Amino acid sequence: MSEAIQDDQDLSGMPMMDNPVMPYLRQERIPHIWCPGCGIGTTVNCFTRAIEEAASDLDKLAIVSGIGCTGRVAGYLNLDSFHTTHGRAIPFATGLKLSNPELSVVVYSGDGDLFAIGGNHFMHAARRNMDLLVVCVNNFTYGMTGGQVAPTTPIGATQTTMPYGNFENPASLPFLADAAGATFVARWTVYHVRQLTRCFKEALGKKGFRFIEILAPCPTLFLRRNRLGDGVDMVRTYKEKSVLRNGADTKEVGLGLTGEIVVGTFVDRERPTWLESMNDHFGKVFGDRYSRYGG
Amino acid sequence: MTADPKGVLTGIHFLDGDHAACEGALAAGCRFVAGYPITPSTEVVERFAQRIPLVGGLFIQMEDELAASIAILGGAWGGKKVMTVTSGPGLSLMMEHLGLAYITETPCVFIDVQRGGPSTGLPTLPAQADMMQVKWGSHGDYEIIALSPNSPQECFDLTIRAFNLTEQWRVPVFLMMDEVVGHMTERVVIPEASAIEITERRWTAKAPGTYRPYDVGADRVPEMTKAGDGHRIHVTGLTHDERGWPCMTPKQQDKLIRRLSGKIRDNADALTDIREEGCEDADVVVVSYGITSRVASAAVLRARAAGLKVGHARLVVTWPFPAARIAALASKCKAMVVPELNLGQMVHEVRLAVNGRIPVLLVDHAGGTVHDPQVILDRIQEAAR
Amino acid sequence: MTRTEIRIGGLGGQGVILSGIILGKAASIYDGLNATLIQAFGPEARGSACSAQVTIADDPVDYPYVLNPDILVVMSPDAYTQFAPSLKPGGMLLYEEELVHIKELPEGVRAYGIGATRIAEELGRRLVLNIVMVGFFVGVTGIVSVGAAEKALLSSVPKGTESLNLNAFRRGFEHGRSLVGAA
Known part of the structure; x- marks a missing residue:
């Protein structure tokens, strides 16, 4: 599958259900491109409820995506939104935030985008404590290109480029985020809609490099190929296998093809953001001659 | 309008081309640079990092040239005039974001201090072998503007022109330096700020709800806004319509790509120097x-x-x-x-x-x-x- | 149209490039001439061969490199060995006489030596050796004016070191003038 999906269908005349998240979406762009049973839409639902509950100033909230199925999220949200290149949402968001610090900037992308091609940027933005909320919808696969092995694919799972089963060690995303210096690290699944909504709201109210991993089913390319059922089956699995462990040591939250799924808020700490550090430092170096950047 | 005096180091200086180009950027109003060190271009960002705290703006050294070349695009949509600087291998890494800058019509300046290649080649020695890469190195059909200075004075003057052109046409503009010009030191005269003409961004005056990011008039260049101004824009590297929304049809591809190339190709005579x-x-x-x-x-x-x-x-x-x-x-x-x-x-x-x-x-x-x-x-x- | 090509050679850390900057600045900013400085140094930051090429001309400088200098200034034996054969016939060699020992000179070359290291040490800072050489250059050649050279010097050295550097310049200058028999 490629990006050859046509997005110009005019569906503006079609009746829309009166859904509370609709004001937060570009309604003329619905229906979205995601498959039936895909978990990405559920995460967007939770995100819009969170920004509603948080009463965020929507004009000052910007969203940046990379490339892939989750990369399309930016296009559906009725915010200033940027659909960038594969793997580079974080450095784009870095430039956006530093250029206009009054913005609240959210990066919303997939596991392949953020952690394979974009892994280096993730590490450095976390290290710098760039003031970004990074949301990773982890479906363990490359959806848009047709189900290739991802940096998160569990050992044993079959993918088109691991036709005999994956033998590569997957990355544990919360562990990476923690080690790189993120100030807030949480994991939920699309089963946990209330918790996820709360988590979004909490993370939006904090500053620094914040990371939320959301496990989501890709029925078309991951579940079916690995005989894991459909989207509903997977949500049931999330319910059964999830174990809430706030404050868990991120070394202990790795995921397998089966087995328990540790969820919760693992890291919540404060450290100065990149911009705060720069302003404080230059204030010391230059004294009164320095005007704080971004107010 | 004329230059903001805060960025203008008026006087007669003895500068190399790299430093002069940096002063040109500051004079032109550049207030956001993201870079990655690479010989023989590094002096440009070193000077910018030194000068910018008291001018009022920001420099960040990113983790690689991929990051630097897209951080500036984020910087432009945040409202600043932006630039990145590189050479040789770094330029190769920036090619994808040259394409993104072009299709999203993001004003930005790239300085390429050319060195011998291919690959690591001759890091400290000159060449002019990137001339075709900047024009053809990113995938798809695109246009750029490139300026070729032959002295430190021109590195200053043409960097200002590069910023003015990128704001006027909303197309990436390259300053094609080389190692000799970059490291050659000569007299550089920097005029008073009031004598430096600056092209401002084509900010839209339209109200949210009426503004569409890629509506154009006769000159085929759209008006711009920035994130945070209430327009709720969508900016994508996908082929898009006037609203900025993905529209992946042969018809829209033809319309967009011909408009983008036409605004430069049809003005080649006016741009000739x-x-x-x-x-x-x-x-x-x-x-x-x-x-x-x-x-x-x-x-x-x-x-x-x-x-x-x-x-x-x-x-x-x-x-x-x-x-x-x-x-x-x-x-x-x-x-x-x-x-x-x-x-x-x-x-x-x-x-x-x-x-x-x-x-x-x-x-x-x-x-x-x-x-x-x-x-x-x-x-x-x-x-x- | 007059065009004078100068090469200054020494070791990294000796202030070779700064010497070139002072001469280039003096000519192009304070004497109303044109000057182009090209610097070349090895991949190591310090201790390797280092040279500056300065072209001073009435008209704008076109070809920027110095291949066969009219004047060669050397502060190390290696620079002498490397660059002396490239001197133009009838050119001029200025050298640090305690570090560089002259053997054969190309035809018609005039050579002038100065104990710049010793003078710098007498002034209390061996580091100002390069400034002594700049003063010596101006004294012998007169290619840039004393006034221009002193202004260029003062605008190029760190604050607080002005008088030390000016003394170094003048010691070199006077020695140069005495060698060429100027009044």
């Missing part, structure tokens, strides 16, 4: 650009001293290529000589423009130093026969 000297009655015209133009000048002087009628046409704007003007020159002379620090790049454009009417002789060079003027002189004499 050729410094012609002695071309009116010349038998041979030397066509040159960048540092090679100074070496060519030395050869042209010697040729004239030997009694030859030689003209010199120096391209200040190298892209879009001034095909019409080169064709006009070719109709009046008997041969052209094109020296460049590569094995033949812009000579192809000269030959296309000349279209076989007169011989076009290349004076190639693999890079690492500049030509010996004698070699250019020999080729001028050959052309004159």
Whole structure:
């Protein structure tokens, strides 16, 4: 599958259900491109409820995506939104935030985008404590290109480029985020809609490099190929296998093809953001001659 | 409008090209630079990092050139005038974001201080071998504007022009320096801020709800906004419509790509800047650009001293290529000589423009130093026969 | 049209490039001439061969490199060995006489030596050796004016070191003038 999906269908005349998240979406762009049973839409639902509950100033909230199925999220949200290149949402968001610090900037992308091609940027933005909320919808696969092995694919799972089963060690995303210096690290699944909504709201109210991993089913390319059922089956699995462990040591939250799924808020700490550090430092170096950047 | 005095280091200085280019960027209003160190371009960002805290703006050294070249695009949509600076291998890494900048019409300046390649090549020595890469190195059809300075003074002047052009046309603009110009130190005169003309961003005055990011008028350049101004824009590297929304049909592709290229191609004559000297009655015209133009000048002087009628046409704007003007020159002379620090790049454009009417002789060079003027002189004499 | 090509050679850390900057600045900013400085140094930051090429001319400088200098200034034996053969016939060699020992000179070359290291040490800072050489250059050649050279010097050295550097310049200058028999 490629990006050859046509997005110009005019569906503006079609009746829309009166859904509370609709004001937060570009309604003329619905229906979205995601498959039936895909978990990405559920995460967007939770995100819009969170920004509603948080009463965020929507004009000052910007969203940046990379490339892939989750990369399309930016296009559906009725915010200033940027659909960038594969793997580079974080450095784009870095430039956006530093250029206009009054913005609240959210990066919303997939596991392949953020952690394979974009892994280096993730590490450095976390290290710098760039003031970004990074949301990773982890479906363990490359959806848009047709189900290739991802940096998160569990050992044993079959993918088109691991036709005999994956033998590569997957990355544990919360562990990476923690080690790189993120100030807030949480994991939920699309089963946990209330918790996820709360988590979004909490993370939006904090500053620094914040990371939320959301496990989501890709029925078309991951579940079916690995005989894991459909989207509903997977949500049931999330319910059964999830174990809430706030404050868990991120070394202990790795995921397998089966087995328990540790969820919760693992890291919540404060450290100065990149911009705060720069302003404080230059204030010391230059004294009164320095005007704080971004107010 | 004129330059913000905070960024203008008015006075007479003795600067190398890298430092002069940085001063040009500051004078032009550049307040956001993201970079990654690479010889021989690093001095540009080193000076920017040193100067910017008290000018009011920001520098960040990113983790690689991929990051630097897209951080500036984020910076532009955040409202700042932006630039990145690189050389050789770094330029190769930036190619994807050149495409993103182009299709999203993000104003941005790239400085490329050319060194010998391919690959790591000659990090500390000159070449002019990226001339085709900047024009053709990103995938798909696109246009750029490229300026080729031959002195530190021009590094200052043309960097300002690069910023003005990128704001005017909303197309990536390249300053095509080389190691010699970058590291050569000469007198650089920086005027008063009030004497420096600055092109402001084409900010929209339309209210949210009525503004569409890619609506255009007669000049085919859309008005711009920035994130946070209430327009709720969508900016995508996908083929898009006037709203900025993905629209992946052959029809929209044709409409968008022809508009984007047309705004530059159809204005190539207006963008042309050729410094012609002695071309009116010349038998041979030397066509040159960048540092090679100074070496060519030395050869042209010697040729004239030997009694030859030689003209010199120096391209200040190298892209879009001034095909019409080169064709006009070719109709009046008997041969052209094109020296460049590569094995033949812009000579192809000269030959296309000349279209076989007169011989076009290349004076190639693999890079690492500049030509010996004698070699250019020999080729001028050959052309004159 | 006059054009004078100068090469200054020494070791990294000796202030070779600064010497070039002062001469170039003096000519192009304070004397109304044109000057182009090209610097070349090895991949190591310090201790390797280092040279500056300065072209000073009435007209704008076209070809920027110095291949066969009219004047060669050397502060190390290696620079002498490397660059002396490239001197133009009839050119001029200025050298640090305690570090560089002259053997054969190319035809017609005039050579002038100075104990710049010793003078710098007498002034209390061996580091100002390069400034002594700049003063010596101006004294012998007169290519840039004393006034211009002093202004260029003062605008190029760190604050607080002005008088030390000016003394170094003047010691070199006077020695140069005495060698060429100027009044």
